[in-house]
């Protein structure tokens with residue numbers, strides 16, 4: 367990709383209720399990825415705010431002493447402000463879960479009305495709620511009432527269930543109704559639930575949402591695979607913030623690169639091989655602290671495969687990470703492919719096939 371310098375652009379100030387963030391650059395909620403380790407890494411490397419992976423309300427409410435479960439709701443003192451995201455179907459199940467997340471240290475409670483996974487929809491959760499505005503808004507009210515007034519409640523929505531006019535009407539009913547019930551910000555992913563990840567995120571729709579919202583806070587989502595794309599979304603749609611999702615998996619540099627562009631600076635080059643090794647080690651350490659060595663080793667494989675996209679020898683590095691069975695092999699791959707320094711490559715050119723919630 368050409369690293370072109372963009373004309374200076376006055377970045378918007380992103381506030382979520384009483385929380386004013388240092389920049390409009392956000393690490394998105396990513397199921398299976400945005401655990402405390404990924405979030406802390408994102409914050410250390412330039413994200414102003416991050417969200418945990420979506421959690422089932424009925425799970426959160428009953429998390430006991432099980433270490434593995436506690437890790438899923440763990441917050442680090444260095445990551446504030448951080449958002450916790452809930453998913454469920456029954457409005458009654460949300461309040462205890464929301465209160466528990468606040469007790470664990472989450473600063474913002476986000477509600478998921480976007481997940482398009484079949485099993486989730488089948489259980490009337492996530493994106494399904496876009497088809498039932500009354501229930502969706504009841505959930506919003508119950509969460510808003512459940513947590514202290516200074517804790518912002520936010521929403522994550524797709525642009526509808528499908529492209530029908532009824533779906534569009536329901537989107538606006540939920541959007542306006544949620545703000546009327548005290549929601550502080552809404553993140554909109556410009557794809558429909560039916561679309562899953564096929565086709566582009568509709569940024570024109572995001573622009574129309576921000577025009578409609580006026581001073582109400584809207585964060586944009588969809589197809590943010592490079593710093594240039596993040597700045598382009600802010601410019602083209604007028605949204606108050608950008609929520610970087612797949613583009614941040616194995617590429618925490620995207621946050622600082624976006625900040626550089628927003629400051630009118632020349633875009634930094636892709637990280638060198640040694641910088642990549644350092645980041646991989648930092649990520650591994652954070653993951654090990656949270657999950658212990660064995661689980662961290664397994665979890666890090668899926669991240670490492672994404673980090674490999676920045677290495678000039680992408681395919682052999684990727685294959686070597688896929689083959690990692692134990693933590694010792696992990697160090698072998700680092701020694702073999704990351705020992706000698708050299709320039710990295712831009713990962714944005716690759717099609718990313720990661721698609722889930």
Ligand SMILES: Cc1cc2nc3c(=O)[nH]c(=O)nc-3n(C[C@H](O)[C@H](O)[C@H](O)COP(=O)(O)O)c2cc1C
Pocket residue numbers: 394395396397398418419420451478480522555567587588589590591609610611612613720721722723
């Ligand atoms: C693997 C994966 C997991 C996701 N998990 C969540 C989640 O837990 N909560 C959520 O609101 N969105 C989730 N999303 C949606 C993303 O936050 C984002 O809205 C979507 O990927 C579009 O942005 P992108 O095209 O820049 O990736 C997930 C997406 C992916 C690919």
